[in-house]
Amino acid sequence: MDSKSEGLFMSEPSADVSATVEYTMDKWRMDRVPWAMWACVAGVAIALHAESRGQNGAALAAVYLALLGLAFAGYALTTLIGRSGLPLLLDLLIGALVMVIVSGVIGAISLMAGGSNGRSSYVGTIHGLYWSHLVNPSPNVFGWMSLYLGLGWIAFSSYRHFYADRAIVSLSSAGIQFHRPWLRGLFIPWHEVRRVGYLEVPGISGVPFVSPYSAAVTVGQEFYERHVAPKRSFFAPPGAEAMFRPKGEMMQVVLNSADMTVKPEDFLGPAEIRWKAFRDRPGSSSRHGGTIVYGRWSIDGSRWQAVQFLAPLVGMVVVMLSR
Structure with missing residues (x-):
């Protein structure tokens, strides 16, 4: 200097x-809370106004997020194994085993949550799985997914802000x-x-x-x-x-x-x-x-910060009133 x-x-x-x-990284997390709030606004708008086809969108969205999390975990694990420096053959075997296990778990969850068309035959079961709610979800499911993700980030960031x-x-x-x-x-x-x-x-x-x-x-x-x-x-x-x-x-x-x-x-x-x-x-x-902290989020009283947090709240009120 x-x-x-x-x-x-x-x-x-x-x-x-x-x-x-x-x-x-408290400020980094809290600066993304307004985006999570907008995700909640979009999620509520889609969940309220999109077609449901008689499906339980809230439950189906939870299953989707669990499957996506499991798939991402499998991808991350295979990536880490690839960077570990293991022999190529062992790397391929472990990666294949991980993919088989993850695919099996995803298939089992899909079979249990996908529903069926009422047929008792094996072909009927496969056909019912293919046309299940998981394969052909209604649009409101994606609204619930956006709502869950937004609320999850808001809850996590707020918890870490008050309990660092x-x-x-x-x-x-x-x-x-x-x-x-x-x-x-x-x-x-x-x-x-x-x-x-x-x-x-x-x-x-x-x-x-x-x-x-x-x-x-x-x-x-x-x-x-x-x-x-x-x-x-x-x-x-x-x-x-x-x-x-x-x-x-x-x-x-x-x-x-x-x-x-x-x-x-x-x-x-x-x-x-x-x-x-x-x-x-x-x-x-x-x-x-004592202790001096950098990167800590705080209310600075600026107009821009107020707009960031108030605008999604206004958007949520508008969505609810237009139901």
Whole structure:
């Protein structure tokens, strides 16, 4: 950071090195609540006004979501297996077994929930399954699915807002702690950090390109191999590799990510000032000065925020009155 940026940062509460700085994805989740509210509006509109064909749309939508969740779980598992580095033959066998199990469960659920046409023969049963409600659902089923998904996101985001989970990244006088589900227990002490700054990636011409969108700390390759690489979980999502970028004989660890609506500068300032304060004092700790949280959603009183949350409520009232 330049001297002007450092001067501005010194007025920030996180400049107090005795305080712990935490970064959450609460704002990222809550910023998507208005979209979930619109999904509920659309769901209610479709469920009320679309054709039902005498079907129980609410129950059928729940079955559809369960089947979609099961199919996605099978896809995710086979993708993870493909990235595990197993021998090709074993990879194919395990993937085929997973697909057979998932397909069997989906088929069983479809057979139980699909209904029948009243025939007792095997052919009649298959024919009834083919033309069941699951294969040919009424339009209002998709309205119920949209309503369930919207309500689910609103409930989950609200719960996590009022009962916050652990911060994804935290900076203390001891070092940097990561709490991602697929990167549990990763801790980088300040004396192992070699640099704090923007991520550097190789350029086409060979000159490193400094990315203004990613804040990173650089650690030694030996520390990475012994303490970071073993923490990387088998269940890391696609794209997780971008968190670790080599830089010569060292490794860069990216701090910010798309699921935290926090600017890179809000990582670099607190990280750099703590690194400079504690890098020469391994194992030391200062008096705890409280906790400062970045990425926390709050009511800011702006008109845009009010419109975001009030517009879907007005839309819901209009839908209900036009029934």
